Amino acid sequence: MNIVERIFRDADRSAVALISEGQEVTYGSLIEQAEAAAARIAALPAAQVALDCPNGVAHVVLALAIVRAGKCLVPMAGELSQRERERVLRETGVGAIVNGHGEIRSVPVADELGFDQNALAALNPAFIRFSSGTTGTSKGIVLSHESLLARVTAANRGLGIGPADRVVWILPMAHHFAVSIMLYLLHGATTIIENSHLAEDVLSAATTHDGTVLYGAPFHHAMLAAEGSGRAWPKLRLAVSTAATLPLATAQAFDQRYGVPLAQGLGIIEVGLPLLNLERSREKPASVGRPLPDYAAEVRSEGELFLRGPGMFDAYLHPWRTRAEVLEGEWFHTGDLARIDEDGDIHLLGRSHSVINVAGLKCFPEEIEAVLCEMPEVHRARVIGKPNARFGAVPVAEIVPRDPVNPPKISALAAYCRGALARYKVPVEFKLVESVPLTPSGKIQR
Structure with missing residues (x-):
């Protein structure tokens, strides 16, 4: 079963599917555009195909085309840093990227994946949404057509x-x-x-x-x-x-x-x-x-x-765990x-974990802390959410310097985070502290 085929089969082709910038796109036109793009995408050897495209009609056309072509869609959020983008491609086994102009670029698939490609294919996957786990461990969430x-x-x-x-x-x-x-x-x-x-x-x-x-x-x-x-x-x-x-x-x-x-x-x-x-x-x-x-x-x-209910996810991709x-x-x-x-x-x-919602986008303190602790000047970091009237919450970071006499510069901390994290995950404040509270087992207390 292919969910896009079901959409196309049941559509009233004369009805308006999309309105963007004052222009109307009928279901018939949407189907024609998506089918044309799907014909090109179907010829790709890649099983997982990423879409790197901003909001708009093109995004709808190309996302439908990827799924219609029998490929597994991996969306690339525009706010991702270069390192995050590379991580998504590597850990989802993407073999090609489609941009907003419909141009296709092949990318090398990692030699070793954290999952069995045959096991993934057996699920009839339509979509992988990459996210960070509650402990900062990356995983892709797999949804089948069914x-x-x-x-x-x-x-x-x-x-x-x-x-x-x-x-x-x-x-x-x-x-x-x-x-x-x-x-x-x-x-x-x-x-x-x-x-x-x-x-x-x-x-x-x-x-x-x-x-x-x-x-x-x-x-x-x-x-x-x-x-x-x-x-x-x-x-x-x-x-x-x-x-x-x-x-x-x-x-x-x-x-x-x-x-x-x-x-x-x-x-x-x-x-x-x-x-x-x-x-x-x-x-x-x-x-x-x-x-x-x-x-x-x-x-x-x-x-x-x-x-409990229908339509539960089919698997976590990395590390691989099935729904059961x-x-x-x-x-x-x-x-x-x-x-x-x-x-x-x-x-x-x-x-029960520490997710921070920034204007509707989720970020996890553990992920930000891990990036900060890559800096040799940082001994330990704690990130918490600070209430914000406009965005709901924003991340702020407490930094324990490795050398209190020569602490890291705030500008260097911010610059490093901007290079490694999506913009909404970059802390809006960095505070140098002597220590951060820990639980009896040595974990960061939030």
């Missing part, structure tokens, strides 16, 4: 997106394409692509093109809530907030500004969209609601949230701490 179809179908039982909907798109496609854009295309909706980061431009695109659904992070919702023109958004029926904890003030401001409550959801790349606050989003904006119809949730004795090896029975251990209230609504209380 799992993608199952999860977007399950998610839409809550979202209810259909041909009459026009979804305003403001998130990075490299992070969200496979699970979100494919859902919209599979169900015949129109996606309005707005690349401006200015609230007035997003609102103009939404009202000009009759946007009905908004799917974004609290950062985007706060920006739109503060938009000062007073213009209404008359066709908006559903506004979903995900990727980071929704602040109460943002929820209230957005509802007051547009008359539509923000429905907070929990999106997890390993699971999909299992939780969405559709019933009591105005009364309980801080809740992620109840499980969607196909999912189940449990909060176990230590307060940790477990989820990771799940506890049929349950996925999310790492979130939560409680369930008297109405059955779930409230997230925090993470």
